[in-house]
Amino acid sequence: MMYEFKVSEMAEEFGVHRNTIRNWINAGTLPATEGPGRKYLMKFDDYQELCEKFGRKPHIRPNSHVDLETVKSLEEKNSELPVIELGRFSQKIYDDPSWGDSCLTCGTCASACPISGVDGLDPRKIVRMAFLSMEEDLIKSDWPWKCTMCGKCENVCPANIEIVQLIRKIRSRRKRELIPGPIQRGVTTCLERGNNLGIPKEDFIALLEGLGQELAEDGCPGFATPIDAHGARILTQVNSKEPFAEPDDMKWWWRIFHAAGESWTISSENWEGVNWGLFSGEDSSMKTVVGRIVDNMRRLNCEVLLLPESGHAYYATRYGLNRWYPDALKEFKVATLFDLLLGYIQGGRIRLDQTRHPQKTVYQDPCNYGRKSLRTFGQGYFEEARRIISSCCSNMVEMEPNREANYCCGAGGGAWAMPFSAERIYYGRMKARQINESEAELVITACHGCRDQLQKSLVQEYDLEVQVKYIWELVADSIILPKVA
């Protein structure tokens, strides 16, 4: 054991001048070496010897200061607590040290998580529970389903624990019939019918054609929805909620494609972009849904895959392609909506009117396109969105924090569909505060989940006086279309 001291302190302790101590050190009488911060280090034994020489008591005691009697009574008390059985590895929920073994228990994750404390749990406790093999408690708990898998905890973790993967693994272990809300039914409906909501093919085609005719009469003459167009450059998958509940919203993208003169198509089958296997923790269904997209790309011979959709679809699809279909990635390119929109703007394929959105505008970074993509794929989208928005708005501000450190809207991880609305709204208080502080009047996001949570929930719950738009909606609303003759 080493003893650390300052020359002045030592001099005072032994009643000699500072220079005397220095001389002792230089002469080797006092075997000490120079340490950091103008301090010296010596062996504690040497210090003790010095004390004996001067007939003094060492002013510190290196051994435990704890009174043994006190400890004994505490030990007896603790024996009443249930013993956690370590090493029940047959049910091990994590099989990689980065899922728990290297946790420092510092709690930084818990302080970053907006729902820490809900149900008495937080990310740190979850990691510790996994480490202590408390599988049954974890699987039974609803907390991992209230977690939006936003990755804020991982982002601040000094030990790089893969908390989001751990949460997904915990979700995967729950019996499928006990998964909260409609998540599992959505997965099975998608597997059986090609989309989460089970929309029949003829209904879908009739809807697309009808919407196309409306668009042709509304500023886009000659427009017809390109269904199953072989050899189109881009294949775009769809979030089933749009044809089901918000069909007009699809026209924003179509308007942009029309203005840019893009060659694109939608598949009449397996057109779902949503992939709830990511949320249910089920790899097999996730793989099947991604595989269908690969089939569509091959069948229609397209070059670029676009998921103009909630961030999770892009994340799940890209993750699935990397993991299960690496060969497919040699055949076609996955484009994000950012790549595409920015390409149109910078290539002069669309012209935008900046005067239509003069109000203070802020961007809500979706977790999946930003922080999570950066961590998983080494490529996150932050600046692209800001460049696109700046092309449409003259008064852009920022939320604090933003980009990689931004807060989730509260509806990620399937939370929008799950029955824990009180927790979802509670989670959203962080977002409401950020928006208020930014003083923005218009919030732009690139994710269906963020848009719905903000527009349909947080605006009412927290009395926010803002308008919410998708980034592609903003672009479509800013496009200068050629005058119809």
Place this chain on the structure above:
Amino acid sequence: MPTLEHNGSTFTVDEDGFLLKGMDEWNEDWVDYVKGTEGIAELTEEHQKVIDALQEYYKKNGIAPMVRILSKTTGFPLKRIYELFPSGPGKGACKMAGLPKPTGCV
């Protein structure tokens, strides 16, 4: 799963408050119960028309119809449907008609 009683009828509901057994347990008392929870002041023939359309499509296809189809069969524009069912066709109207909660991001 929780059960609830209304006007003497007993209903089994899921965690989202939808009828667990669907139309098998559906009756007028359920409609009256959902009317209260959805904040609908008075039930009109228009509400009934939406319920009928939802049930008919569901019996045929096993899913709820897209809003455009609901608009077409009832003759109500989407705006009117939202006026009738403030929480939307996917939530309030499906719940009242005894359909399961739609399984997408709605």
